[in-house]
Amino acid sequence: MSSSTDQDIISDGSETALRGGCHELTFSSEHVVTAKIPSLPIQLTYSLPSGVKISARGYAVGDGHAKARCYVPEAGEWSWEAKNAFGKGIASGRFFADESKLPGKLQVAPADQRQFRYASGDPFLHMGDTAWRLFSPEEKNWKAYIDQAGQAGITKVRAWLSGNGSSVASYFHPQRKQLDLAFWDEVEHRLRYALTRFPHIQFQLNLFGNDREELVRYEEGDPLTHLAIIYCLERLSSLPNVHWSLACEIDPTKDNAVVLQALSRLGKTVFEQAPWHSLITCGQPRFANFLFDREKWCGMTSLSSLGQVTGEIAQTQRPLTGKPIVLEEDRAEYASPPLQPRYYFRRLFWGLLLSGAHPSYQGLDTARETAGHRSGIYGYYDACHAGRLHHGAHDLLHIHGFFRETGISLQGWVSDDSLGGSNPLLVKSMRSQQSDQCIIYVANPDAHEGHSGKDGKGFYSDLNASPSDIFTTFSLDLPFGSGAARWYSPSTGQWRGEVAITKPSTIFLTPEPGDWILWIQKS
Numbered sequence: 006m007s008s009s010t011d012q013d014i015i016s017d018g019s020e021t022a023l024r025g026g027c028h029e030l031t032f033s034s035e036h037v038v039t040a041k042i043p044s045l046p047i048q049l050t051y052s053l054p055s056g057v058k059i060s061a062r063g064y065a066v067g068d069g070h071a072k073a074r075c076y077v078p079e080a081g082e083w084s085w086e087a088k089n090a091f092g093k094g095i096a097s098g099r100f101f102a103d104e105s106k107l108p109g110k111l112q113v114a115p116a117d118q119r120q121f122r123y124a125s126g127d128p129f130l131h132m133g134d135t136a137w138r139l140f141s142p143e144e145k146n147w148k149a150y151i152d153q154a155g156q157a158g159i160t161k162v163r164a165w166l167s168g169n170g171s172s173v174a175s176y177f178h179p180q181r182k183q184l185d186l187a188f189w190d191e192v193e194h195r196l197r198y199a200l201t202r203f204p205h206i207q208f209q210l211n212l213f214g215n216d217r218e219e220l221v222r223y224e225e226g227d228p229l230t231h232l233a234i235i236y237c238l239e240r241l242s243s244l245p246n247v248h249w250s251l252a253c254e255i256d257p258t259k260d261n262a263v264v265l266q267a268l269s270r271l272g273k274t275v276f277e278q279a280p281w282h283s284l285i286t287c288g289q290p291r292f293a294n295f296l297f298d299r300e301k302w303c304g305m306t307s308l309s310s311l312g313q314v315t316g317e318i319a320q321t322q323r324p325l326t327g328k329p330i331v332l333e334e335d336r337a338e339y340a341s342p343p344l345q346p347r348y349y350f351r352r353l354f355w356g357l358l359l360s361g362a363h364p365s366y367q368g369l370d371t372a373r374e375t376a377g378h379r380s381g382i383y384g385y386y387d388a389c390h391a392g393r394l395h396h397g398a399h400d401l402l403h404i405h406g407f408f409r410e411t412g413i414s415l416q417g418w419v420s421d422d423s424l425g426g427s428n429p430l431l432v433k434s435m436r437s438q439q440s441d442q443c444i445i446y447v448a449n450p451d452a453h454e455g456h457s458g459k460d461g462k463g464f465y466s467d468l469n470a471s472p473s474d475i476f477t478t479f480s481l482d483l484p485f486g487s488g489a490a491r492w493y494s495p496s497t498g499q500w501r502g503e504v505a506i507t508k509p510s511t512i513f514l515t516p517e518p519g520d521w522i523l524w525i526q527k528s
Contacts, residue, residue, distance in 0.1 A: 017031070025077065053081075073239075084098070113305070116416050128414035130404070131160060132404070133332075134367065135334065141374075142191055157402065161209060175188050196247065197244070200246045207248060210249055211252065272300055273300075292460045306326045309333055309334040317459075338367070345471045347400065352470075361419075407524075426482075431449065442524070447522070474518045474519075486508050489506060491503050494522075496519065
């Protein structure tokens with residue numbers, strides 16, 4: 006899914022906008038918003054076709070102009086009015102928004118609070134990746150990364166907004182007197198590049214990374230830190246491909262009360278002052294329970310674990326949260342690497358999706374500059390061709406293909422491993438809300454005995470497992486007694502025949518060795 010020009014998604018002035026895109030306004034030099042404190046004096050009120058009114062603010066850009074931008078969630082006639090800091094009207098206008106096929110912003114699905122969808126209503130299949138330094142001003146490979154992420158089927162990328170996990174100094178001029186508008190211009194340039202080519206890819210921008218000192222400044226009321234956050238929200242939250250993570254690896258056993266209080270305040274600020282309702286989360290250490298589920302601002306549960314090919318994390322976290330469960334980090338091709346990365350990540354993604362959770366791939370170490378064979382920002386296919394990666398994300402396109410060809414969204418679906426004998430290391434199962442369809446993933450690993458991995462301890466058979474080179478038989482106890490089952494190869498994206506279902510309890514034989522998907526429909 007792509008768009009041809011910048012103007013298709015981002016309109017300007019009196020031009021016709023598109024629902025799911027955004028619309029920009031530019032102000033004359035006499036109303037330029039300075040980057041110094043106080044900033045953002047232009048106040049805007051947008052009147053939506055539905056009658057809803059939304060307030061926003063203008064912001065400075067590097068060429069000396071002032072701009073304002075709105076996300077366009079509704080088609081129809083819009084109007085707007087701009088006032089200065091003293092409440093005097095300085096401009097007003099109207100524009101029309103046409104309906105479109107643009108996906109729009111990421112949302113929690115109203116019909117199933119554990120699943121995502123786009124604002125358009127189309128289902129969102131979470132194919133996550135991490136590119137921490139993607140927005141570093143020094144990063145030269147960002148275009149190749151974005152292009153090849155889109156080609157590989159990645160739909161969500163998390164990155165440090167500052168481009169540096171340890172410091173958000175790039176937000177400011179070196180003397181720390183004002184915002185560095187050249188930096189913010191470049192961040193927007195990269196996000197717009199992605200938006201116009203791959204509007205379905207969502208970027209989870211991490212505001213503070215591991216910079217605890219700046220978080221403390223925020224809690225203590227530092228004017229420039231607060232300005233940076235408000236400026237960021239006004240400038241970037243209107244982009245349909247943006248949502249937020251507050252910080253990285255927040256750990257109550259290590260982070261003090263000031264940091265935790267700062268995050269609670271920050272989340273509330275982002276939730277209340279970002280006018281276009283982008284989702285918000287926060288990062289945590291590996292194996293930690295999520296801290297912020299009860300916060301009103303929190304839109305998803307972001308976790309980090311290891312060896313989640315059975316999706317166990319979804320089962321353990323489901324009683325603790327009613328929100329989408331996102332596994333942001335598991336094994337990576339460079340860290341805790343599996344012996345067979347392509348099979349491992351294929352198994353990880355199917356295992357989590359059929360557990361009702363949302364998986365992520367991770368290739369190179371993107372937290373560091375290019376300093377070795379396994380670090381840096383590279384396009385996925387470039388990294389594979391250079392031998393830096395070993396095709397760990399090659400089967401994401403086949404996962405997309407399965408859901409596209411079956412028309413299944415997983416909204417309302419129920420994870421139910423009992424269908425396949427309650428042994429998710431071998432068979433993962435999910436059924437529709439009406440129990441008239443089932444998806445079965447037959448993992449068929451060549452090693453699974455003795456598996457005891459939990460929280461980084463014990464023996465993880467998935468670390469060394471390959472897809473078995475023999476056929477396998479398995480039993481299913483289905484919720485219906487008649488229908489049809491179709492085989493799908495998760496490694497080739499090909500359908501391989503159909504089997505009639507004549508009774509609830511049925512024994513199956515895989516068409517070939519290796520892992521398989523079985524899609525079963527009640528007749």
